[in-house]
Amino acid sequence: MQQQDEQELITQSLNENHQAYGILVDRYKKAIYHHCFAIVRDEVIAEDIAQDAFIAAYYKLQKYNPQYKFSTWVFKIATNKALDWLKKTKREVRVDETVFESVPTTQPSPLVNAEYSELHRAIMRLAPRYRAVISLYYWQGLSYNDIAHALAVPEGSVKGWMRRAKDELKKDIA
Amino acid sequence: MKDIDKLLENAPAPKPQRVLREDFTQRIVQHINDTPPKQPWNKRFAAFFSLKTLQKPTAVIAIVISFIALSGSAYALANWPAITALFGGEQRLASGNHIVTINTENCAYTGQQDRYTVHYEIKQSSPLTNEEVVNMALGACEQSAMYKIINPRYEESRRPNHSVSTVSFVEVVALTDTTITVTPGLYPGSEQNNKNTTYKIDPTVKVYDYNKPIHLENIKVGDSVSLWRIDSRNISTEVPDYVEDISTMAITGIIKLKPLTGDPVRFYRLLGRDFVRTEQNKDGSFTRAYDFHD
Numbered sequence: 001m002q003q004q005d006e007q008e009l010i011t012q013s014l015n016e017n018h019q020a021y022g023i024l025v026d027r028y029k030k031a032i033y034h035h036c037f038a039i040v041r042d043e044v045i046a047e048d049i050a051q052d053a054f055i056a057a058y059y060k061l062q063k064y065n066p067q068y069k070f071s072t073w074v075f076k077i078a079t080n081k082a083l084d085w086l087k088k089t090k091r092e093v094r095v096d097e098t099v100f101e102s103v104p105t106t107q108p109s110p111l112v113n114a115e116y117s118e119l120h121r122a123i124m125r126l127a128p129r130y131r132a133v134i135s136l137y138y139w140q141g142l143s144y145n146d147i148a149h150a151l152a153v154p155e156g157s158v159k160g161w162m163r164r165a166k167d168e169l170k171k172d173i174a
Numbered sequence: 175m176k177d178i179d180k181l182l183e184n185a186p187a188p189k190p191q192r193v194l195r196e197d198f199t200q201r202i203v204q205h206i207n208d209t210p211p212k213q214p215w216n217k218r219f220a221a222f223f224s225l226k227t228l229q230k231p232t233a234v235i236a237i238v239i240s241f242i243a244l245s246g247s248a249y250a251l252a253n254w255p256a257i258t259a260l261f262g263g264e265q266r267l268a269s270g271n272h273i274v275t276i277n278t279e280n281c282a283y284t285g286q287q288d289r290y291t292v293h294y295e296i297k298q299s300s301p302l303t304n305e306e307v308v309n310m311a312l313g314a315c316e317q318s319a320m321y322k323i324i325n326p327r328y329e330e331s332r333r334p335n336h337s338v339s340t341v342s343f344v345e346v347v348a349l350t351d352t353t354i355t356v357t358p359g360l361y362p363g364s365e366q367n368n369k370n371t372t373y374k375i376d377p378t379v380k381v382y383d384y385n386k387p388i389h390l391e392n393i394k395v396g397d398s399v400s401l402w403r404i405d406s407r408n409i410s411t412e413v414p415d416y417v418e419d420i421s422t423m424a425i426t427g428i429i430k431l432k433p434l435t436g437d438p439v440r441f442y443r444l445l446g447r448d449f450v451r452t453e454q455n456k457d458g459s460f461t462r463a464y465d466f467h468d
Contacts, residue, residue: 008451008463012314012442015282016321019442022203033194034187043192050194054202115176116185123188139187166178173176 006070014061025054028071031140032078038135039082041124049085053078068149072142076150079132086128122172130165133158207359208339255280257319259312259436261304262291265460270298273452273460274307281315282322293452293460300448306440307449313436317343320431323384324400341371342400343434349393351375354425356401373403376424383430393428402427 012020032053036046057064057074064073123131129151136142136150144162148155195201262275276292294307324342344356347370355372381388393399403423452460 008445009442012318015318016324017317017442018203018207019439021206022199023442023445025199025202029194029198034189037190038188041188043190046190047192047194047198051198051202055205058202058206115181119181119185120188134182135187138182138185166182169178169182170176173178 007066010061010064010066010070013058021058024070028074029054031071032074035075035135035140036078036082038123038139039079039128039131040085045085046082049081050078053081056081065149068146072146072150075136075140075142076152079136079150083128083132118173119169122169125172126165126168130161130168133161134165137162207342255319257281257312257315257432259308259315261308264304267295267460271295272298274304274449276308276311278311278315280319281311282318293454294449295452295460295462296449297447297466300444302444302448309435310437310441310444313434313438314441316432316434316436317438320400320434323431324429339403339405340400341403343431344399344401345433346393346395346397346399348372349390349395351390354393354401354428356399371420373401373420373423373425376404376426379426379428381428381430384432388430390428393430398431398433400429400431401425 006024009020009024013024029050033046033050036049036053037043040046040049053074057077060077064070123134126134132151133147136147137144142150144155144158147158151158256279258277258279259281260277262277264275265273267273272295274294274296276294278290278292279288281290281292292311294311296302296304296307320343324340341356341359344359346354346356348355352375353372354375355370357370375390379390381390381393383392402425404426405419405422406424407419407422446466450466451463453463454460
């Protein structure tokens with residue numbers, strides 16, 4: 001019910017109404033950009049991947065499954081593109097200390113901020129797919145079911161990855 | 175040992191320090207505007223309503239809609255229909271919102287061929303007048319109907335090894351035998367710096383009045399048109415470093431359109447925010463087809 005205005009916009013997009021598609025892009029561009037950034041940790045690359053994901057989503061729109069939210073569909077494409085990019089470039093994600101300066105200053109204390117920074121650094125040391133799961137679940141608010149759809153794996157795998165990711169984080173920042 | 179669950183739940187997402195480029199959306203719209211999908215829209219539309227994803231009654235509706243959509247191609251070959259959207263009444267709701275009823279005719283947006291009545295629920299806080307809502311809905315009807323004319327012509331402008339792009343809903347400012355100057359397009363990012371643009375006209379240019387072939391001299395200053403452009407540099411618009419150069423663009427197709435009298439741009443901007451479509455129930459009450467997104 002809640003997403004049906006999106007389906008109307010999608011129908012219009014399929015009808016070559018690019019204005020309608022622009023509205024969908026506007027709704028989710030920030031979330032997709034932030035998610036890509038959480039995986040590749042490079043602002044320029046993250047923006048390029050986000051843009052590429054929206055373009056790819058448009059051309060694949062006929063394959064979109066209306067049972068899921070449009071945003072889940074774009075997260076799926078963006079996640080694959082971000083993971084592919086890391087794989088192709090065999091790039092180790094550089095943990096740039098300055099990035100953690102952007103942790104909001106409204107946090108209760110410098111000590112807590114330091115904990116979050118430590119957590120972010122530890123997350124960046126995780127395997128990319130674990131990083132993607134954490135970003136989608138904790139920061140983008142997707143359910144395990146949606147993440148399973150987005151990553152094209154069974155829900156049990158997502159839960160398993162999350163469990164292993166947390167185990168690694170515990171060891172890393174103990 | 176730190177509580178990872180609690181830490182993850184409370185930790186903010188790592189945020190990039192750099193904000194997205196201002197023209198992020200415009201670049202995407204520009205790209206898809208310049209590179210339309212190869213599959214005809216009606217097949218895509220039908221695919222969207224894939225039967226496997228729908229329940230039986232919905233599937234029947236989908237078949238009917240697809241049939242209407244497919245007949246739309248044949249419809250596009252007929253003369254331009256009169257498109258109307260007229261105010262059909264207002265009804266106040268207990269919530270303070272109100273319903274505006276619009277009677278449409280030949281409104282491609284609603285997926286109907288002839289007459290169809292649509293109802294929109296307008297938020298109490300919205301400053302929109304009923305006339306504005308009707309005008310916006312009319313714009314959506316007109317725009318959708320025109321795409322049905324424009325899209326089938328796209329293939330005609332294809333050339334081997336030349337990228338084709340389109341500029342739609344522009345107004346002719348000046349015209350000679352060899353050049354055409356038009357206003358910026360309807361879509362943000364579909365024009366050069368929001369200024370008028372002059373293109374060379376290819377000697378083989380095809381010109382239509384809706385769907386009827388006409389001569390170039392039949393195009394007049396002030397006409398609303400859709401243009402097909404090829405890049406004569408023999409390069410693809412899809413290469414990563416593609417930079418459009420107006421001086422190398424040539425117009426290979428012109429379609430004279432009926433000028434928009436409604437406002438589709440505003441319609442899509444406010445849809446879901448200020449108003450939503452509703453369905454009327456048998457008892458006269460209304461059910462939202464979708465909720466407001468704010």
